[in-house]
Amino acid sequence: MKETVQPELIPFDRMREQVEKNLTTYISQSSECLELPKITYEKGVSTVSFPLPYFNEMTIFTIISIIKTHIENVRIHSFGDGYYAFQMMNRNLFHTEGLLDNLKVEIFGLSSGSRTEISKKGNLTQEEVNFTIEIFKELYEVEQDNPETALRRLGASVYHDHGALDWNYIAGYEDVKRKIRESIIMPLQNPDIYDSIAQLTRRSFETNRPSAILFDGPPGVGKTTIARIIAGEVKIPLVYVPVESIMSKWYGQSSQNLSAIFDNTEFLGSAILFLDEIDSLAGSRNSNMFEATRRILSVLLRRLDGIDSISNTITIGATNRRGDLDPALISRFDQTISFPLPNDKERAAIFSGYARHIGEEDLLTFGELTPGLSGRSIKDICEYTERRWARKLIIKKADPCAPSPDYYRYSINSWMGDNFSDTTDKAMNSE
Numbered sequence: 001m002k003e004t005v006q007p008e009l010i011p012f013d014r015m016r017e018q019v020e021k022n023l024t025t026y027i028s029q030s031s032e033c034l035e036l037p038k039i040t041y042e043k044g045v046s047t048v049s050f051p052l053p054y055f056n057e058m059t060i061f062t063i064i065s066i067i068k069t070h071i072e073n074v075r076i077h078s079f080g081d082g083y084y085a086f087q088m089m090n091r092n093l094f095h096t097e098g099l100l101d102n103l104k105v106e107i108f109g110l111s112s113g114s115r116t117e118i119s120k121k122g123n124l125t126q127e128e129v130n131f132t133i134e135i136f137k138e139l140y141e142v143e144q145d146n147p148e149t150a151l152r153r154l155g156a157s158v159y160h161d162h163g164a165l166d167w168n169y170i171a172g173y174e175d176v177k178r179k180i181r182e183s184i185i186m187p188l189q190n191p192d193i194y195d196s197i198a199q200l201t202r203r204s205f206e207t208n209r210p211s212a213i214l215f216d217g218p219p220g221v222g223k224t225t226i227a228r229i230i231a232g233e234v235k236i237p238l239v240y241v242p243v244e245s246i247m248s249k250w251y252g253q254s255s256q257n258l259s260a261i262f263d264n265t266e267f268l269g270s271a272i273l274f275l276d277e278i279d280s281l282a283g284s285r286n287s288n289m290f291e292a293t294r295r296i297l298s299v300l301l302r303r304l305d306g307i308d309s310i311s312n313t314i315t316i317g318a319t320n321r322r323g324d325l326d327p328a329l330i331s332r333f334d335q336t337i338s339f340p341l342p343n344d345k346e347r348a349a350i351f352s353g354y355a356r357h358i359g360e361e362d363l364l365t366f367g368e369l370t371p372g373l374s375g376r377s378i379k380d381i382c383e384y385t386e387r388r389w390a391r392k393l394i395i396k397k398a399d400p401c402a403p404s405p406d407y408y409r410y411s412i413n414s415w416m417g418d419n420f421s422d423t424t425d426k427a428m429n430s431e
Contacts, residue, residue: 053139
C-alpha cells in the first residue's frame with residue numbers, strides 16, 4: 001500500500017523569517033502605521049497573532065473563506081459571542097488522536113481590542129505559513145489601499161450617482177433647499193472664498209466652512225435623498241451609514257466601527273458622511289446610557305469638533321428625535337436644518353411625480369386628502385395603487401394603461417382610514 005507523503009514542516013526560525021520578510025514588504029506600502037504579527041514559540045506551540053482592523057460578521061466570513069482555500073478539512077471548535085475557533089482535522093477524518101495538536105484559528109472580540117490567533121503544536125507546513133500570511137494581507141488590504149471597500153465591509157454604502165437625482169426630484173421645500181445651498185453647497189463649491197474671508201478676519205486661521213450639519217425631521221421627508229442630491233451637485237462621494245452598520249453585539253466594537261468609518265471616509269478625500277438615525281447612536285447622557293452608547297458619543301464628539309476632527313469631510317446627521325440627542329453633540333453641529341411635513345400643495349406636487357398622468361385638479365384633491373403624510377407615504381400609496389391596478393389588468397387580460405384617479409382615491413381613503421389593505425382589497429375586487 002502506497003504511503004501518504006507528509007508535507008514538510010518549516011522550522012520555527014525559518015517560518016518567522018518568512019512571515020516577517022513577506023509582511024514587512026507589504027506593510028511598507030501602507031500609508032498607515034501597521035505592526036508585524038507577534039510570532040512566538042512557547043511550550044512547543046507555534047503562535048502567530050495580530051489585532052484585527054475591524055471585527056464584525058464580515059471578518060468571520062473573510063477568515064472562513066481563506067480557511068476553505070488552504071485547509072482541506074476543518075471543524076468549528078467554537079462559534080459563540082465574541083469567540084470563534086476553527087480546528088484543522090487529521091488527514092484521516094476517522095482518526096481523532098492528536099486532533100488538538102493541529103492548526104487552530106481563533107478570533108477574539110474583546111473590549112480591549114479584537115485579535116486573531118493562529119497556533120499549532122510544533123512547526124507549520126508551507127501551506128499553513130501561506131495561510132497565515134494571506135489572512136493578515138486580506139484583513140488589512142482594504143484598510144491600506146481601498147477605503148471604499150473598507151467602508152462597504154463596515155456596512156456603509158458609497159454613492160457616486162452624480163446627476164442621477166436633482167432638485168426637481170424633491171417637490172416643494174423651497175426654504176429647506178435655500179438653506180442647504182447656502183450652508184452646504186456654496187462652501188463646498190467655493191472653499192477658497194470662505195477661507196480668504198477667515199484669513200482676513202481671524203487672528204489665528206481656522207476654517208469658517210461648516211463641517212457638520214444636522215437634518216431634523218420626521219421619517220420619509222427626504223433627508224437621505226437630499227443628501228444624495230447634494231453629493232451629486234458638488235460631485236463628491238456620499239457615504240451613507242445606517243445605524244445597524246455601526247452597532248455591534250460585541251463590547252467596544254461599535255465605537256471602533258464608527259471610528260473606522262470616519263477614517264476611511266477621510267481617505268476618500270472630499271466626501272459627505274451621512275449618519276442616519278443619529279439619535280439611536282448617541283442619545284442624551286441625562287438618560288440611562290449604556291457604556292457602548294457612551295463610547296459612540298465620545299467618538300462623535302471628538303470627530304465632529306475636537307483633536308480627531310476630520311478636515312475633508314462634511315458630516316450630515318439625520319434625526320427625527322432631536323430632543324433625544326445629547327446637548328454636547330448638538331453643539332458640535334454648525335447648523336440644524338428642519339424638514340417639516342409637506343403642505344397641501346407640496347403633497348400634490350409629490351403625487352404628480354408618481355402619477356404624472358393625473359390632472360391638476362385631481363392632484364390638488366389628493367394633496368388635500370392626505371394631511372400629515374410624508375413624501376415616502378405618498379410614494380407608498382402610489383406604488384400600492386399601481387400594483388393593484390396591474391393585478392386588475394392581468395385578471396381581465398387588458399392592455400397596459402395608467403390607473404384611474406378613482407384607484408388613487410381608494411388607496412388614499414383606505415390609508416387615511418388606517419384600514420389600508422382590507423378596504424382597498426374589497427374596493428378593487430368589486431370592480
